[in-house]
Amino acid sequence: MGLLIGLSYNYLAIIAACVVITLIMVPLWLVRQDFGLLSVLVWIGYLFAIQSGFLVGGYVRTDDDP
Structure with missing residues (x-):
């Protein structure tokens, strides 16, 4: 998803995608009573993955310098 963005x-x-992920995952974990250190680490992993995909996509999109 980050690559496409x-x-x-x-x-x-x-930024909007990261906010949406946060607004979906945190309440879901709270409702399931599954919020803990592992959940926080998974959330950080999701954010890092989407942001690294964004950086790769932005790099691929840029034109080569002459």
């Missing part, structure tokens, strides 16, 4: 959109889209 990096290829198509700017940084505001990645």
Whole structure:
């Protein structure tokens, strides 16, 4: 998902995607009473993965310098 955002959109889209992931996952973990250290580490992993995909997509999208 981050790769597609990096290829198509700017940084505001990645911020929105990270907020959406947070707003979905944290309440879900709280309702399931499954919120703990492992959940926080998984959440950080999701955010790192989407942001690294965004950086790769942004790099691929840029033109080569002459």
